[in-house]
Amino acid sequence: MSLIELTDVDTGYDENQVLYDLSMRIEPDRVNCIIGPNGSGKSTTLKAIYGLVDVWDGSVTVRDEEVTNSHPREVLERGVVMLPQDGNVFPEMTVKENLRIGGYLIDDQEVLERRYEQVYEMFPVLEERRDQRAGQLSGGQQMMVAFGRALVPDPDILLLDEPSAGLAPDLVADVFEQVEMLKERGEDMVIVEQNVRAVLEIADHVYVLDQGRLEYEGDTEQLRDESDIMEMYIGERHR
Numbered sequence: 001m002s003l004i005e006l007t008d009v010d011t012g013y014d015e016n017q018v019l020y021d022l023s024m025r026i027e028p029d030r031v032n033c034i035i036g037p038n039g040s041g042k043s044t045t046l047k048a049i050y051g052l053v054d055v056w057d058g059s060v061t062v063r064d065e066e067v068t069n070s071h072p073r074e075v076l077e078r079g080v081v082m083l084p085q086d087g088n089v090f091p092e093m094t095v096k097e098n099l100r101i102g103g104y105l106i107d108d109q110e111v112l113e114r115r116y117e118q119v120y121e122m123f124p125v126l127e128e129r130r131d132q133r134a135g136q137l138s139g140g141q142q143m144m145v146a147f148g149r150a151l152v153p154d155p156d157i158l159l160l161d162e163p164s165a166g167l168a169p170d171l172v173a174d175v176f177e178q179v180e181m182l183k184e185r186g187e188d189m190v191i192v193e194q195n196v197r198a199v200l201e202i203a204d205h206v207y208v209l210d211q212g213r214l215e216y217e218g219d220t221e222q223l224r225d226e227s228d229i230m231e232m233y234i235g236e237r238h239r
C-alpha cells in the first residue's frame, strides 16, 4: 500500500490548469524529492495532497483512504504534515508556543511533553531558548523551530515545500543539514526543491515534473544513468 497516492490529478488556480493527469505513488520508508523547472507544479502537487488547492479531477489517498479535497486538518490526522515555504514561524510567540501549535490536535499533556522532549533532543538549543520569542532567534534556529513544530504531531511523512528558498547561502547549508538529520531519524519526506544538487544528495527517490506532468520517476541512483533526464533537468555538473 502506498503512503500517498495521486491518481490522474488535474488542478490549478482559477482558470489556469497547473497539473495534468498527474499520477504519483509515494511509498513508505524513503525520502522523496520533486524537482523540475520553475512553475512546473511542484509546490502545487504538495498543496493538492494537503488540501490547499482544489483538486478538479482525479484522487488523492493516504494509505488508501480518500483525502481528495479534504481540509488540511484531516490530512494531518492521517499523519501527513506540510511545512510551507516560509516555515510559518510566529515571531511574537515563544519557541514553546510555536511548538504547541504543531501539537494542536494532541489533547494529552503527557504525550505533548514527550513530543517536545523529542524535538529538544534533536535541537537542544530550542530547549535552552524555549521561553524566548522565536523572532529573537537566529535564522538557522528559527528553521529548527519550524522543523520542530512539524515533528510535534509525530508525522508519518513530512511535505517540505522548498525549505531552502530565499535563504542566505550559509543558512541553505544549515537547512540541508537539518533535513539530513530528519532522514537519519527515519522521517519519510517529500521535498520540493530548486537546489537540485543538494536535494539529490539526500533523496532516495526522485520525481521530475515538467509543465504539470510527471516526466520521470525513479530511484536517485537510477537517475544518474538517465543521461537525457540528467542533461535536461539537472545539468551535467550535477552528475
Ligand SMILES: Nc1ncnc2c1ncn2[C@@H]1O[C@H](COP(=O)(O)OP(=O)(O)OP(=O)(O)O)[C@@H](O)[C@H]1O
Pocket (backbone or CB within 6 Å): 013, 018, 036, 037, 038, 039, 040, 041, 042, 043, 044, 045, 192, 194
Ligand atoms: N496561489 C496561486 N494563484 C495563482 N497561480 C498560482 C498560485 N500558486 C502558483 N501559481 C501558478 O501555478 C504554476 C505552478 O506553480 P508552482 O508553485 O506549483 O510551481 P513550482 O514548480 O513549485 O515552481 P517554483 O519552483 O517556481 O516554485 C505557476 O505558473 C504559478 O505562477
